[in-house]
Ligand SMILES: NC(=O)C1=CN([C@@H]2O[C@H](COP(=O)(O)OP(=O)(O)OC[C@H]3O[C@@H](n4cnc5c(N)ncnc54)[C@H](OP(=O)(O)O)[C@@H]3O)[C@@H](O)[C@H]2O)C=CC1
């Protein structure tokens with residue numbers, strides 16, 4: 272790590288009455304404080320709603336209970352946390368909030384993106400405490416240009432390494448495990464290149480449907496919601512060069528180099544992408560309506576609920592290896608995994624019968640495990656090939672993914688947050704696909720909720 276930063280003493284959540292705060296942020300914070308009973312943190316919740324501090328404390332307590340949070344720092348926080356009703360787009364409101372903060376403060380923007388922009392404009396009008404940290408949720412802009420404009424605003428307020436662009440997939444324990452697996456063994460890294468890898472697939476298929484999120488999702492769609500943000504970050508960790516250290520500078524440089532080398536496969540966004548949208552169906556006994564009939568959806572938006580794009584990473588290590596990223600809602604089988612498919616053996620000895628399938632390494636993004644599928648002689652006839660699976664259980668991380676990224680914000684370590692140039696790069700990468708889809712050059716295929724996606728799409732092995 273580059274020099275120890277001062278730990279945040281006051282966390283101010285802007286948008287404390289919202290869904291993100293109660294469902295994801297507070298449980299993550301409760302878990303973090305349980306693991307670190309020595310940490311002392313003031314928590315201030317802010318929203319325009321007319322909440323009392325007593326009500327806010329009951330919300331925090333309820334969210335903490337979901338992770339069985341306990342211990343000294345939890346008790347301490349529960350008895351001191353307070354709620355302020357304020358419109359944070361007003362400079363005076365921000366001045367008062369920051370003025371009342373003890374020690375190093377962090378502002379967590381759990382706000383709609385348009386409000387976040389206005390808050391940044393308001394922050395520019397007041398004097399800011401030294402060492403202020405800013406944590407921003409996705410979506411970070413809507414394209415490269417708006418992301419760049421937001422970056423300029425933010426870095427006019429605080430230094431880049433005080434800006435935490437949150438991507439909770441970087442805190443996912445399996446993604447964290449990739450560092451150990453790839454860089455603390457000699458047996459995988461020599462195989463981790465175009466010499467031996469035929470293709471890489473990163474799949475995040477969910478059984479969940481829209482779940483009442485039309486206000487956000489119907490404008491984002493699967494490509495922006497998952498691929499432009501989370502899955503490109505995961506891909507960057509899978510494809511990066513070995514960093515010299517785990518410092519924020521080394522990790523983020525290594526990710527950035529991969530993303531800078533990434534473009535749509537063959538520069539052909541039409542051939543390299545698919546989009547789909549669910550129609551009614553049943554998943555695990557739960558019936559979902561057609562996506563277009565979900566509450567709040569505007570059918571005219573033509574929003575996709577399943578996206579698949581193949582990218583090329585144009586460098587020495589990965590030349591010629593397709594990286595296919597896919598994510599969808601309302602898919603019959605939950606599948607969250609990174610799959611490396613290895614090239615065929617150069618020569619299988621004549622006399623060995625059966626089929627030598629390519630070896631595959633499956634790294635699962637929860638439950639956290641790894642499966643290596645290889646050809647062996649197997650049981651029975653020793654001259655007949657069969658498939659064996661080597662399983663490794665990574666075990667769950669001690670923190671939820673949000674807890675890992677929140678720890679980075681509180682400790683002033685941006686290693687797990689997205690750097691400004693990288694946020695822009697990710698928009699550059701998907702821009703040709705967004706354009707092809709907007710222009711209607713790629714069909715929006717139907718698939719029934721509960722199916723595995725449109726039947727004529729190529730299957731990801
Ligand atoms: N919910 C989720 O699962 C995820 C959300 N995100 C991102 O997190 C952010 C927040 O999402 P979410 O919690 O779902 O949104 P909500 O709509 O549930 O909450 C928005 C919050 O913003 C507050 N707010 C709006 N305007 C102001 C204002 N002028 N001053 C003070 N507070 C204001 C609202 O407070 P009040 O109502 O009291 O005015 C409310 O607490 C978004 O950027 C979203 O994209 C990212 C990943 C997942």
Ligand SMILES: O=C1O[C@H](COP(=O)(O)O)[C@@H](O)[C@H](O)[C@H]1O
Nearest residue numbers: 439440477479488496497501672
């Ligand atoms: O950010 C998001 O991620 C979730 C999937 O992540 P998980 O950690 O909740 O499994 C996804 O469902 C959602 O659409 C997306 O906005």
